[in-house]
Amino acid sequence: MLFNSIDFAIFLPIVFILYWFVTQHNLKLQNLVIVLASYVFYGWWDWKFLSLILFSTIVDYTIGLGLKTAITPISRKTLLATSILINLGFLGFFKYYNFFQENFVAAFSFFGNPIQANTLDIILPIGISFYTFQTLSYTIDVYRKQLEPTKGFIAFSAFVCFFPQLVAGPIERATHLLPQFYKKRTFNYTAATDGLRQILWGLFKKIVIADTCAEYANTIFNNSETYTGSTLIIGALFFTFQIYGDFSGYSDIAIGTSRLFGFNLNRNFAYPYFSRDIAEFWRRWHISLSTWFRDYLYIPLGGSKGGVGMKIRNTFIIFIVSGFWHGANWTFIIWGALNALYFLPLLLLGMNRNNLGPIAAHRFFPSIREIIKMTITFGLTVLAWIFFRADTVQHAVQYITEIASSSVFTFPQVFPKKVFLLIILFMGVEWLGRTTEHALAGIPKIPTLFRWSIYSILTAVILYYAGNEQQFIYFQF
Amino acid sequence: MKKFLLKSFIFLSIVSAAALVLPWIGPSKATSTEYLAAMADKHQSAKKITTPKILLAGGSNLVFGIDSEQLTAALGKPVLNLGLHAQLGLSFILNELKDVATQGDVIILSIEHIMPLEGNKKLQQMVAYYHPKALTYSSGKQKSLRNTFLNNHHIHYKKTMMQYLNLEKKDPIYTRGTFNSYGDGTNHLTMTLPNKLGSKTQISTDKGAEIKLLNDFYTYTQQKGITVLFSYGAYAKSEYLKNKKIVTQFDEQIRQHLHIAIISSATDFVYPDAYFFDSVYHLNKKGRTIHTQKLITKLLQRSAF
Numbered sequence: 001m002l003f004n005s006i007d008f009a010i011f012l013p014i015v016f017i018l019y020w021f022v023t024q025h026n027l028k029l030q031n032l033v034i035v036l037a038s039y040v041f042y043g044w045w046d047w048k049f050l051s052l053i054l055f056s057t058i059v060d061y062t063i064g065l066g067l068k069t070a071i072t073p074i075s076r077k078t079l080l081a082t083s084i085l086i087n088l089g090f091l092g093f094f095k096y097y098n099f100f101q102e103n104f105v106a107a108f109s110f111f112g113n114p115i116q117a118n119t120l121d122i123i124l125p126i127g128i129s130f131y132t133f134q135t136l137s138y139t140i141d142v143y144r145k146q147l148e149p150t151k152g153f154i155a156f157s158a159f160v161c162f163f164p165q166l167v168a169g170p171i172e173r174a175t176h177l178l179p180q181f182y183k184k185r186t187f188n189y190t191a192a193t194d195g196l197r198q199i200l201w202g203l204f205k206k207i208v209i210a211d212t213c214a215e216y217a218n219t220i221f222n223n224s225e226t227y228t229g230s231t232l233i234i235g236a237l238f239f240t241f242q243i244y245g246d247f248s249g250y251s252d253i254a255i256g257t258s259r260l261f262g263f264n265l266n267r268n269f270a271y272p273y274f275s276r277d278i279a280e281f282w283r284r285w286h287i288s289l290s291t292w293f294r295d296y297l298y299i300p301l302g303g304s305k306g307g308v309g310m311k312i313r314n315t316f317i318i319f320i321v322s323g324f325w326h327g328a329n330w331t332f333i334i335w336g337a338l339n340a341l342y343f344l345p346l347l348l349l350g351m352n353r354n355n356l357g358p359i360a361a362h363r364f365f366p367s368i369r370e371i372i373k374m375t376i377t378f379g380l381t382v383l384a385w386i387f388f389r390a391d392t393v394q395h396a397v398q399y400i401t402e403i404a405s406s407s408v409f410t411f412p413q414v415f416p417k418k419v420f421l422l423i424i425l426f427m428g429v430e431w432l433g434r435t436t437e438h439a440l441a442g443i444p445k446i447p448t449l450f451r452w453s454i455y456s457i458l459t460a461v462i463l464y465y466a467g468n469e470q471q472f473i474y475f476q477f
Numbered sequence: 478m479k480k481f482l483l484k485s486f487i488f489l490s491i492v493s494a495a496a497l498v499l500p501w502i503g504p505s506k507a508t509s510t511e512y513l514a515a516m517a518d519k520h521q522s523a524k525k526i527t528t529p530k531i532l533l534a535g536g537s538n539l540v541f542g543i544d545s546e547q548l549t550a551a552l553g554k555p556v557l558n559l560g561l562h563a564q565l566g567l568s569f570i571l572n573e574l575k576d577v578a579t580q581g582d583v584i585i586l587s588i589e590h591i592m593p594l595e596g597n598k599k600l601q602q603m604v605a606y607y608h609p610k611a612l613t614y615s616s617g618k619q620k621s622l623r624n625t626f627l628n629n630h631h632i633h634y635k636k637t638m639m640q641y642l643n644l645e646k647k648d649p650i651y652t653r654g655t656f657n658s659y660g661d662g663t664n665h666l667t668m669t670l671p672n673k674l675g676s677k678t679q680i681s682t683d684k685g686a687e688i689k690l691l692n693d694f695y696t697y698t699q700q701k702g703i704t705v706l707f708s709y710g711a712y713a714k715s716e717y718l719k720n721k722k723i724v725t726q727f728d729e730q731i732r733q734h735l736h737i738a739i740i741s742s743a744t745d746f747v748y749p750d751a752y753f754f755d756s757v758y759h760l761n762k763k764g765r766t767i768h769t770q771k772l773i774t775k776l777l778q779r780s781a782f
Contacts, residue, residue, distance in 0.1 A: 006627060020478065187478045187481070189478070192481050193481065193484075196485070456492065456495075460492075460495070460638070463496055463634060464634070464635055464638055
């Protein structure tokens, strides 16, 4: 089920009523409602893949309990390895089987030993990368004794399949989300209204910004050979805003929806396009994934504590794995490697934690220095997104080569003024809200009439742009 | 909770009521400048013709390429040009004809090579906003009740907002006002036009499904006492040369399998690029005059005239 669909607009109030009124605030019943609603939500896309979620839930629930009783290090390690193998095994099969097979065939052919192998027609289950990482975090935390294994199967199931964040995150840690399924939930008016505001802003980002930019980005990227360098820059810019609107919009809707049910999810985006360097960008973009990799991969590898060689190795590993997590294509790997190259100088020079505070703190406008830093960071990000969006590495290289040609000095063949105006307005609102959780969080300070007018205008604009229920980009990851 | 529910209810009620009601009390559809709204006007014109008529059916090649007044004078029967947009699809256009054509009428089908079988659902729904009966012209696949209602209402909402805010596209050529009482586009006749031929779309090679649909339509017209003729539309030479092989294959296919009488060869209406303006199917004033004359000559050779 898509957040930007009529189906969800009907589904959400029904679940809300069942959750708060029918269950009479009974915690177990509320969790059961969440599990059933989540299965309906996921099954709306393809009910057959529900078995995968259920299987993953049973495996990690059982292993969690097993870890409690297992005493010897060997048995504990075996249990952890089993969980990792099963979870990553599923992920590997559904997401990476064809990629590895094709590359093996290509490698053998390259060395003069051509082999024949057929790829499989595999459908990638939506959200598999997200819920796999979420369940893995549970088992790892239990193994590390940072979390007591849960005995409640329903609560654990609800943690694994919690519908607002099931298919595209934020990837929640068991230490943060699971205990919330055991706490008595009382309806919080302030949290719920703020949740609705966040949903509204998320829908605006997705339907108005991302889907509008997508039309142009898709046309330009799909026919890039026919466009001038200047037009290709427009295409890359539109994709930059498309992916941000799409993914952060989803996260906003997910977080806002959770708040309606008394849950608090982790922040996933913090105005990343206002970052002053790449290190800051990665503290603000897809935060739940970055911190997941930091805690479960980067730090176990030694983090940035070793020598220069180790720092370089670990940085490349984490960024390349992060790129590969997005999809089985060399374009994502290059995108990850490129970000590692951006990040490394900062790390090696000890400048990766220079920009920890808010942007233009206590000021309305940024300083010239901040503007220059933000522009450079944004430019580097746009360049990297070309690899992320391109169909193949060759496509990306051709795209960039054309941008580097003299045709970049011609007027773009595609220049939709209205869309630029929308983006400027959008970024303006984000700038105003940059010190808050989401762009509309500061709105309660505004007088009621003005506030309601803003809600109404936003809703009218969303309805105007609605119509195509376009899937979210991150569903495919 | 009560406060939350009450406020949410009030807000949703206001928004829903506005979204549902505004389109129905908004600016009149009759004042819209939307190009596709012309379908409603054309059907109004059709109702006014009580004697047997000649109906021109196809895409926008007809809008820009025919002088129906001249055709009426030459053929002695009232002519109505139903041409609007190729992307509405063949199935849609044939169903529209079933709604308009009556006994004794002559239909001249002038189909672009690029016309799809099913057509663009959004365009069809947009047309249906102005001419509600067009909902019945879509084929089964396009008719999902839920989508039709929602999308139709959404188009309704969008169009009303555009009219309210005066944001409707003000294209001098693709506008409802371009059509004369015969259904021909006329604004392009008085303007200085560019000669940039776009719309170079890929032509599909297998037209088996289209031919079957046309043959079924032919059977229908036979039963109703309607004459139907097939003609190629005007086509730019450079594009023809590029697609010569596919066009020839298509011509062989229809000559073998189509039951409808064919009044032109695949090259009869291929004209120099200088006769077109913004598309390889859209004739300028000079091209229109020559094409109309050629079509009249071809038609006068038929026993139906």
